[in-house]
Amino acid sequence: MAKQAPRRPSVRGSRTGRPIMVLLDLLSRRWTLRILWELRSERLTSRALRTACDDASPTILQTRLTELRAAGFVELFPAEGYGLTALGRELCETFLPLHRFAERWRNR
Amino acid sequence: MAKQAPRRPSVRGSRTGRPIMVLLDLLSRRWTLRILWELRSERLTSRALRTACDDASPTILQTRLTELRAAGFVELFPAEGYGLTALGRELCETFLPLHRFAERWRNR
DNA sequence: CAGCACGCTACATTATCTGTAGCGATCCGG
DNA sequence: CCGGATCGCTACAGATAATGTAGCGTGCTG
Numbered sequence: 210m211a212k213q214a215p216r217r218p219s220v221r222g223s224r225t226g227r228p229i230m231v232l233l234d235l236l237s238r239r240w241t242l243r244i245l246w247e248l249r250s251e252r253l254t255s256r257a258l259r260t261a262c263d264d265a266s267p268t269i270l271q272t273r274l275t276e277l278r279a280a281g282f283v284e285l286f287p288a289e290g291y292g293l294t295a296l297g298r299e300l301c302e303t304f305l306p307l308h309r310f311a312e313r314w315r316n317r
Numbered sequence: 318m319a320k321q322a323p324r325r326p327s328v329r330g331s332r333t334g335r336p337i338m339v340l341l342d343l344l345s346r347r348w349t350l351r352i353l354w355e356l357r358s359e360r361l362t363s364r365a366l367r368t369a370c371d372d373a374s375p376t377i378l379q380t381r382l383t384e385l386r387a388a389g390f391v392e393l394f395p396a397e398g399y400g401l402t403a404l405g406r407e408l409c410e411t412f413l414p415l416h417r418f419a420e421r422w423r424n425r
Numbered sequence: 426c427a428g429c430a431c432g433c434t435a436c437a438t439t440a441t442c443t444g445t446a447g448c449g450a451t452c453c454g455g
Numbered sequence: 456c457c458g459g460a461t462c463g464c465t466a467c468a469g470a471t472a473a474t475g476t477a478g479c480g481t482g483c484t485g
Contacts, residue, residue: 300418
């Protein structure tokens with residue numbers, strides 16, 4: 210159903226296949242970091258997530274959510290909406306210091 | 318010279334202007350994370366960086382480098398190439414745990 | 426059944442990225 | 456001083472990816 214890229218197994222930029230490159234590539238798709246960020250502390254329905262993400266288009270959000278689910282970072286909890294998996298939570302914790310950093314960065 | 322987006326001051330997704338959103342937006346542009354990653358431990362000339370980034374197109378690398386320089390994360394050292402600023406190094410350290418995570422992620 | 430919110434998709438338009446070629450500047454050996 | 460090599464950087468056409476709007480089918484709830 211979903212359009213499969215016929216080129217390589219879901220890896221866009223990096224052609225090496227090294228996990229870190231695959232991960233960096235995945236994370237640098239539009240809205241991916243933002244989605245993880247918004248889900249960091251709560252579960253959101255697809256529509257609530259859309260609102261949280263400045264009303265990004267449902268097309269791309271759905272695409273990213275599918276990718277993130279395939280990667281094992283995000284899960285759809287029936288009647289609860291989207292939320293992080295254990296793995297996703299672990300990944301997200303990597304980014305938590307980013308908040309404080311961003312504040313310091315603004316005052317540079 | 319560089320084409321200025323006439324819409325908003327270099328912020329793409331987020332319209333709130335909150336620093337964390339601006340930062341997440343910047344970091345989720347293609348090749349941005351990869352560039353920071355490749356510069357994490359050494360300075361590279363623009364062409365060496367291009368090679369390190371799977372021969373990404375010079376157009377987009379140059380664009381990203383300009384953005385990263387404007388953000389204060391990357392600097393061009395004459396006769397040495399591109400390297401991280403103190404701020405950039407700080408940001409990059411946030412991502413270092415990602416390497417170990419990526420390895421674990423592969424074996425999920 | 427009517428009304429509503431859910432996850433998700435179609436599709437035309439627009440923005441962004443790619444790939445190739447090449448510019449002007451600088452450095453270096455002869 | 457001149458040819459060759461490399462530097463940072465740009466132009467431009469073609470290919471991809473994202474946007475915005477509309478709406479489908481499903482499962483509730485009254």
